[in-house]
Amino acid sequence: MGYLEDREVSTLDASRTYFDGINFTELHKPDFPSGGTKAAWKGSIQCAGQAVEIILALPKDFPDVLPKIYLTSQENLPLMPHIDEKSFVCTYDTDTRQVTFFSEDIEGILSDSIDKARKVISDGINKENTIDFVDEMLAYWDIGIQFPVLSVVDPQTTLQTLIIAEIQNQNKSIVRILAENREAAAKIVTNMKLTGVSTKYHPVLFLSNISPFIPPFPKTNVELFEIFDRDAPEISKSILEFLNKQKYSGYIVFSTSINGQLALGGWFHRPQNIKEISRGFRPGHLEIDTLKTRIAGSIIHRFKLIRLDSKRIHSRVGLDTGNLRNKTVCVVGCGSIGSKVAFNLVREGVGTIILVDDEVLKPENVGRHLCGISSWNQNKVDAVESRIIDHYPDVKVICIPETFHQAYIQHSEMINSADLVISCTANLALERTLNNLFYTNPEFPPLIFSWTEPYGIASHALAIVQRSEGCFECCLSPKNLHFLREAVNSGPDTFFLNEAGCQTSFIPYSALDVDQAATISTRLSLRLLFGELFENIGMAYLGDISKAKTHNIKLSKQYDDIAAFSNITYKVKKWDDCKVCSG
Numbered sequence: 001m002g003y004l005e006d007r008e009v010s011t012l013d014a015s016r017t018y019f020d021g022i023n024f025t026e027l028h029k030p031d032f033p034s035g036g037t038k039a040a041w042k043g044s045i046q047c048a049g050q051a052v053e054i055i056l057a058l059p060k061d062f063p064d065v066l067p068k069i070y071l072t073s074q075e076n077l078p079l080m081p082h083i084d085e086k087s088f089v090c091t092y093d094t095d096t097r098q099v100t101f102f103s104e105d106i107e108g109i110l111s112d113s114i115d116k117a118r119k120v121i122s123d124g125i126n127k128e129n130t131i132d133f134v135d136e137m138l139a140y141w142d143i144g145i146q147f148p149v150l151s152v153v154d155p156q157t158t159l160q161t162l163i164i165a166e167i168q169n170q171n172k173s174i175v176r177i178l179a180e181n182r183e184a185a186a187k188i189v190t191n192m193k194l195t196g197v198s199t200k201y202h203p204v205l206f207l208s209n210i211s212p213f214i215p216p217f218p219k220t221n222v223e224l225f226e227i228f229d230r231d232a233p234e235i236s237k238s239i240l241e242f243l244n245k246q247k248y249s250g251y252i253v254f255s256t257s258i259n260g261q262l263a264l265g266g267w268f269h270r271p272q273n274i275k276e277i278s279r280g281f282r283p284g285h286l287e288i289d290t291l292k293t294r295i296a297g298s299i300i301h302r303f304k305l306i307r308l309d310s311k312r313i314h315s316r317v318g319l320d321t322g323n324l325r326n327k328t329v330c331v332v333g334c335g336s337i338g339s340k341v342a343f344n345l346v347r348e349g350v351g352t353i354i355l356v357d358d359e360v361l362k363p364e365n366v367g368r369h370l371c372g373i374s375s376w377n378q379n380k381v382d383a384v385e386s387r388i389i390d391h392y393p394d395v396k397v398i399c400i401p402e403t404f405h406q407a408y409i410q411h412s413e414m415i416n417s418a419d420l421v422i423s424c425t426a427n428l429a430l431e432r433t434l435n436n437l438f439y440t441n442p443e444f445p446p447l448i449f450s451w452t453e454p455y456g457i458a459s460h461a462l463a464i465v466q467r468s469e470g471c472f473e474c475c476l477s478p479k480n481l482h483f484l485r486e487a488v489n490s491g492p493d494t495f496f497l498n499e500a501g502c503q504t505s506f507i508p509y510s511a512l513d514v515d516q517a518a519t520i521s522t523r524l525s526l527r528l529l530f531g532e533l534f535e536n537i538g539m540a541y542l543g544d545i546s547k548a549k550t551h552n553i554k555l556s557k558q559y560d561d562i563a564a565f566s567n568i569t570y571k572v573k574k575w576d577d578c579k580v581c582s583g
């Protein structure tokens with residue numbers, strides 16, 4: 001037998017011995033509390049002076065995963081945190097699973113799990129962990145909900161008005177989106193490619209930063225108003241006024257502070273009998289107190305808000321994006337580097353991206369490009385946009401399928417108002433033009449240039465962000481316009497390779513080399529956007545210099561002492577006769 005089979009036998013033997021010792025009975029398969037269980041035992045444990053019957057189930061992957069514990073009944077117990085509607089007792093955070101344990105110690109794992117469950121149940125009986133209801137309020141709020149609502153609203157912002165868009169599909173199912181206005185909702189509909197037959201917009205009553213609800217949650221209006229009448233009668237009043245105006249039905253969204261952060265939840269009112277409620281009044285013109293009495297018994301339908309806003313997506317990866325959300329970056333050139341720079345910037349939290357490129361994506365581009373063959377023949381700007389909004393549906397992407405010249409003629413105001421322009425065109429003439437624009441036009445945004453050398457021997461990012469001496473032009477040889485910091489001595493023109501039987505040519509470097517160029521230019525961009533870049537500097541990443549030997553390429557002596565796969569940063573030095581930045 002192999003290792004796993006041997007372990008399976010010894011694990012079950014050790015488990016049986018342990019449970020015999022504490023008088024638990026082994027269950028048969030039909031009595032297992034959940035699928036994916038390989039063995040389970042039932043027995044009583046003492047919790048806060050009370051015998052509580054539990055089931056301990058071993059998941060199929062036990063002992064690489066921890067056992068699961070369930071209550072056999074919740075009947076004689078109060079409602080308590082950490083126990084879900086299937087009576088599962090949550091003894092650790094299933095979302096992170098970062099529990100370290102010795103999987104060899106079967107008895108230790110089993111007794112430890114039971115101890116943890118005993119603590120949860122005892123604290124629940126003694127009402128010592130009620131505060132945990134608040135921490136996990138939304139988890140409880142979402143149990144047994146009627147429908148989910150997708151949200152692109154950042155709960156931290158000062159919200160004025162909100163709407164819910166109901167998009168009905170061909171198959172009659174409804175997708176609901178919470179947004180700050182119709183435009184924002186319509187954008188999500190487009191970005192998520194939701195094809196609706198019809199869209200209805202509903203006003204939402206927003207209750208800002210109210211006290212968290214503690215389970216059991218109100219099920220009827222009378223229970224709801226009871227809660228508010230106690231501490232905040234003005235909320236009852238505003239709900240009633242809203243429902244009166246909306247003919248007694250409507251969406252209500254609230255924010256509440258949980259662990260210092262605002263979270264969103266919501267519920268829906270749907271009246272049983274409008275005629276009966278309106279009796280003796282024009283609909284919508286009831287006296288508030290009469291309305292309150294007449295709708296007292298109506299059910300409240302809780303709904304779950306699923307947040308799609310970038311802020312949440314970013315906070316899930318531990319990024320503090322600061323005010324990047326309010327920044328705009330114009331990416332000129334959406335080829336292999338530009339597409340990745342644009343995507344990187346959005347991933348880091350930049351809220352608005354302007355994409356400028358007049359080319360379409362060809363099959364030969366996809367090896368190094370962000371986008372794949374499914375975007376064949378699309379404008380590169382559109383292809384990149386759809387990749388961005390696929391991950392961040394609320395980011396603003398402005399596509400300009402033009403050359404930079406044409407784009408700047410038509411949209412100079414918009415481009416001038418960007419916080420940064422990144423050139424990923426590897427077009428030296430255009431890059432010199434951008435440098436000139438920056439020095440001659442005080443409104444032109446700071447610049448970052450990004451490119452990679454043949455075979456990825458070096459990748460570069462150059463930030464020209466201050467109108468001081470030492471510019472892009474200063475980095476070029478006045479004789480032949482070769483970049484003075486280039487690692488490969490002969491300039492890129494020498495390295496154009498032709499595909500067999502084709503008209504197309506290319507400079508050889510890999511997708512990994514492109515990633516390096518995109519990474520260093522994104523890093524420089526972030527320093528600028530965070531207000532940490534006060535001088536014109538360059539970054540060079542030295543790649544696989546062994547390729548220089550393989551391809552008989554002479555390397556510039558200035559990189560002699562620099563190891564392969566390392567970065568250097570340098571200040572841009574002024575060239576005395578530079579016509580752009582001097583005087």
Ligand SMILES: [Zn+2]
Pocket residue numbers: 469470471472473474574575578579580581582
């Ligand atoms: Zn200069």
